[in-house]
Amino acid sequence: MLAVAPAVMAGPANIIAAHVECSGDFCRFHVTVQHDDTGRDHYADGIVVLDGEGKVLGHRPLRHPHVGQAEFTRTVQVLMPKGLRQVTIKAHDSGHGFDGEVMLVELPARNGS
16 A cells, blocks of 8 residues: 655645735735645745746745645735736745745736836
């Protein structure tokens, strides 16, 4: 019989929804992550917001597992570069890294951009 480690069974962390609110130079991303955290050995441990070239604009560490919550929403606040129109949001998990589903988010028009 082949045993499968919990990290493999849980799968990668996926971004399944994102809502953005911008005011001035800052945007707040309300990001919903889907992941079957199994405990400290394998859990979604971060969310990043990236520009079109892959530069990290904002990071939200997730410091504990969300066992029993297949989905959860957290907020990332980001100082946005002028002229940026779209970002990529990714979730990281301790077993698979950034292998999950990502989301491209169009930014609303902001003053001065």
